[in-house]
Amino acid sequence: MAVIRRLSEFPCQRWNRFVMEHKEATCFHLSEWAEVSRSLYGWDPYYLYAEDNGTIQAVLPLVHVKHRFARQALVSTPFCVYGGVIAENSQMTQILENAATDIARELGVAYLEVRQSIRSNPQWTTADLYCTFKRKLLDDVDANFAAIPRKQRAMVRKGASAGLTVSFGHNQDLFYEIFAAGMRNLGTPVYPRQLFTILLHIFGENLEILLVEREGRPLATVLSFYFRDEVLPYYAAGLPGARTFAAFDFMYWQLMCHAVEKGARKFDFGRSVRGSGAFAFKKNWGFEPRALAYQYDLIDGGEVPTIDPHRPLYRGLTAAWRRMPLVFANAIGPLISPRLY
Structure with missing residues (x-):
């Protein structure tokens, strides 16, 4: 019993x-x-x-x-x-x-x-x-690239042509600087810095930060979890120039390649709200949505x-948060973010 x-x-x-x-x-x-x-x-x-x-x-x-x-x-x-x-x-x-x-x-x-x-x-x-969006990763880099729809492959090439570079590590300070600015620009209160300190301490080598730079200047970043043979890019953000140089596209492709080298065979793109920009972005990669x-x-x-971003109330709050000076958003955001668990 x-x-x-x-x-x-x-x-x-x-x-x-x-x-x-x-x-x-x-x-x-x-x-x-x-x-x-x-x-x-x-x-x-x-x-x-x-x-x-x-x-x-x-x-x-x-x-x-x-x-x-x-x-x-x-x-x-x-x-x-x-x-x-x-x-x-x-x-x-x-x-x-x-x-x-x-x-x-x-x-x-x-x-x-x-x-x-x-x-x-x-x-x-x-x-x-x-x-949620999940897909298997293949052993061969070329095969993984061929599995991406043609238009999305063009975006990855655009990032490579722009001279983007990536690095992997645990630079929490730089990650948080980009993440906090990116959240403000999206109209979302940022989590406290302590959350990422705790995550890095607890999960250690099962967590990794990818940084995208152009000419030595940071553009985008993502913090990913590794679990068994899966990789899950979880906290991601970029600075204003990221979209101009296709930094997000280049970043996720480089993460796929890196994850395969580390032994990952599944890519979990995480959850997105139906009809959102993130939802469309993930579908552009050839991932099929599965309802949660x-x-x-x-x-x-x-x-x-x-918290439905399609509601007029949330659209108004998001627009107001985008206009807030970054220093105030970074101070107030961690006080509000417990409501966004």
Whole structure:
């Protein structure tokens, strides 16, 4: 008979071993993510696992997200695009999902949010605002380039012709300088610098920063996660000249080549909002969108807490944020960004 337990040790090798061996797992199921939320905002982790005869059969990472002036939630998982239960069978999935609902009610949160790729609970509300983009990487560089649509290959060549260069490392200061400016220019509050300090400390060599430069001047950057045979470019941004010289196109192609050399055979372009510019950009690379079934148990009877950039309110806020001086955006952004977990 399965017993449900709450993880108390972070990171936990036993938990991570189950994650690494499960075919549906992602890097966001690793137990280290509990420390990210706890170290940054003091949010309590509720990492649940089902155990049978001393063997883990299922895991569900959850974090109690607390805000002073907003609805509280139990989320799988903050700062992550994927989450939810990974289990040996559907019975174990149901057991942990029921346990999550019980904990959410005990905590008195407004809702339970599970960021999964498939709809697993018919009693929960499902939102399909986001899609993910994944594709296999081939061993041969030329074969990978040929797999890219013709117009997108032309953009990669444009970047190469502009004299762009790339480097790989862990230069957090330069990354954050570009990232903060890029977020302001997109109209989005930036995460605090401490988030990236924590990520680099916790994930170490499984995390890498790519920098694109032209004539010694930085143009774009991306922070990527490596998990098993996958690479996931996760936090990316560029300066105003990036699009002029096709820096993003060149950057992602160079990341693909570099990832293949490191042994990666899957490229996860991450999630994007349907109909957004990022959505179209990823489709231009030949990636097919796959809907993400984020599910919610709306305990307080309220609305699904999605931030839809297509709504007039958010378009207005985004436009106003773009006009804000960078020094103010960098000061205020980290105070607002906990709402953008």
